Amino acid sequence: MTRTGRGSTRYGRPAAQPAGDYEPPPSIRYQPGGGVTVAFHGDDDRRREFVFSRLPLPGWHELLAAAFAERVGPNGTLRTLTSARNCWEAVGRLMRFLHEHRPSPPATPQELTLADVKAFYWHRAAKNVYLGHVDLRDARGVLLTGHLGTLMAPQVVDFLQQRLPGRNHLGGEPGYSDGELTRLVSAARADVAAIRDRIKAGEDLVVRYRQDPDAVVAADRELAVTLTAIADTGAVPDMPGWGANRLPQRIVLASHLLLTFRDLPPVLVLLAAVTGRNGETLKELPAAHRVLDGRAVELQVIKRRRGPRRWFDTVTWEIGPPSRQLHTPGGLYLLLLDLTARSRAICGSPHLFCAWGNRHRDGQHSTPEHSAVFSTTLHGRDLALSKWAANRPDPVLADPTPTPARPSGEEPAAAPVPAPLKVSFNRIKTSVDVRRTKQLGGHLPSAARSNTMPVLFNNYLRNDPTMLDWAHEVMADAVSEAERAALDAHNRALSAAGGALRVVAGPAEADRLEQAGLDPQTARQAADGQLDTAWTGCVDHDHHPATGATCSSSFLDCFHCGNCLVTSDHLPKLLSLLDALNTCRLRMSEADWWHRYGSTWAAITRDILTKFSPQELEQAGHRKSADVLLDLVEAPWEQP
Incomplete structure (x- = not known):
């Protein structure tokens, strides 16, 4: 297979092929000591090896491994590390429960009874009905797959094939009120503007120092020397001493030039608000993009929940004028591309969100500090969005709870103290979808962008109080007219x-x-x-x-x-x-x-x-x- 380049193939001369038959590496591996493992390589390019010898009931291992490998393999439906891990944990909980809940556990699938399955469900549902639903859903996906599903008793199979009990699906989280959304987006936009101005000031100081060191005022000269060294090497020097302020001072020093982990919450909140995309998609935004006539940015995003082999979607985001940089999705994307450029050049990641994190503790310098924050797992970094909103100098507060009316003659109740706003990507996306649907007059085919119309209605619009109030107003106006x-x-x-x-x-x-x-x-x-x-x-x-x-x-x-x-x-x-x-x-x-x-x-x-x-x-x-x-x-x- 040495022919390459133009002209290496033409009509009558097929493309070169490797010699011999291609055999993909097996997903099921048998260990010398008798254990069995399943190697996972997801569509998100994340890998893991699941070791079944760690589970009880060895008579299940080989059959479970074969069914699990089919579920998470190239033709399976669980093609992300998160979904594969969730399924693995549910299977592990089932095996441990079967091993412990009765004196003589089912040693093989043929010995599994309907009472065992129901007992597992109610054991998990006793804490939370949702947990029982999810665990039984993930476990049954493996139990009914392949040869394993033919070995269990018919009554067990019939029960697993029924609609899962105990979960009343009422749609997703409600969005924010107009006032809450305005306060949240304004706070995030103010913090991102401060991050932009902070890094721009550090870049300007480095440029001025390189052009003419003597032109930099004496008070800023020492900082300019340090920042120039950071710009050249990417290494943030340790601060002297071992006091409690040593680590915070080092983070403050790095933040003059680099986007830090502390900057991620307002950045992602604002990006979710202007794009209307969910958190999973935003965390995996690529750095590769194309600018269309200086007016829009085109890039490929990942929408995991579309199903296997339907993940990728091409989006076009408006850039807008420079004064609207923090209001348009394309303008904000290009800004983040600049803010993360130094960390991306050092860690070499193709992802957008590359940042600096303080990992040199107690003199240990072995861990790289520049990294793609969400490259290993989407849930590896706790963003603490609600904590950011509550700990700002001007906290983002929820709407106060209405005070119930009191009979005449009684003293009025004290005004309720506003609580900090609970922030989540789901609620932000719901709020954005509600506002877009209202702007389009409730026309769902036009409002559905990243979801289908049924998903948009059932999971985002149906139970949102703002949407219900607006729908009631529209219906009342229509009936009156x-x-x-x-x-x-x-x-x-x-x-x-x-x-x-x-x-x-x-x-x-x-x-x-x-x-x-x-x-x-x-x-x-x-x-x-x-x-x-x-x-x-x-x-x-x-x-x-x-x-x-x-x-x-x-x-x-x-x-x-x-x-x-x-x-x-x-x-x-x-x-x-x-x-x-x-x-x-x-x-x-x-x-x-x-x-x-x-x-x-x-x-x-x-x-x-x-x-x-x-x-x-x-x-x-x-x-x-x-x-x-x-x-x-x-x-x-x-x-x-």
Whole structure:
């Protein structure tokens, strides 16, 4: 396989191939002493060897190793070190539990019983239901894989294949309120600006000293000499003495030129806020990128939870003007690239987050201090985001808890003391997703960027209080607007057909109807019910107010006609009609319902029922029956 370069292959001359057959290294390795191990190499390029001889019940080891290797192998679904380690720990807890919980533990998979599996679940769920759910989920993934799944009793397999008990999935953590998010992002932006200005001042001092040492003022000359040496070698000198201030002083010295571990919390919080990406993706941002016409940055990010072989995604982040460097994802990314450049050059990592950490303790200089913070594991460095927010000179506080109302005469309760804000990447991402969804008017296909629409709704939007308040406001505004439109349509139709309804409250007697403007004969007919239609009465069916001809309109149009007469005798039927309209609302879309029945509903609720007393409406409610006339007055093809 020596042919290389252009022209080494062409039509009729295939590419060079290695001689012999390729055999990948086995994932299962048998040790000389009889133990078995599984070698893991994940898609995140992290490695580990899992030793099964450390577990009890040797009769399980070889079968467990084969199933585990299939789960975490190249074709498995657990392709990160974190997921493989979580599965390994769940299997280990299961084996230790089976070994200890009864006098004669199951020595082989064939001896495992349903009672053993249930006992393990309830043992873990006794502390936390979520722990029982997760451990049983991870363990069953191995138990049901490969040949191991065929050896267990059928009732055990059936139980493991069922939906896991005990976990009520209600979505992710709620996001922050508008005030909390504003305070959090402002604090992070202020701290990142201070970090940027601090390192820029140190760089400027080194440049001035190299150009003309005598131009540097005497008070800064010693610091300039030290920083120049750090810039040349990357090594931060030890501070003299062994006092308690020695290590903090060394960190302060390094921070003049280098991004330190203490700087990571505000940097990552601000990056999460401006990008809307989760913490795992941000920790693994690469240094490799491409600048597009000076306007945007293109880079490849990792979204682990998309599933195997679907991790990588190309994103384009706006850079913006220099004054917006801390407000745009591309501008902030390029800034962090500069702040971490010195540490990256020394440790040689391709990752963005390379920083300096004080690891020379008690004179020990063997551990390198420049490193890619999250190269080994994403959880290897405790960022303590909440601790950063609470220990700032101006702490980031949560919204105060509302004070419950007290009866009159009691002294008002003392104002609650605001607590420090609990900061997490999940809550930041939820807050950003909520704000973007609101800006896009709730249109999920446009709002879903790093997640699918179901994931965005179920895990980020569904239970967020800010999102629920906004949705309620939108629905209330939409219903109010629909009601106004329906009432306007009713008033326009009524103006064209007589101008006003004839609504007579109180007993439907002839003399009261005469006082309402009806002639004596019509009043007597109305009082006797001779003029009743489906739900109301009609005082002149032969002469429609708009046409002067015999009326041929639908009975639903009676509510927009000047000949319409409504008395207290009609109230039971009107209330029954409202129930029927509400039933139709459940069977058809909101838009169709408002278009077909909105004006009728508005006429009844706004122009008729308001003329009667609550006592009359209550009495009519006791006399109403199921309305069947609505199905009769409409053509069958028009029914919803």
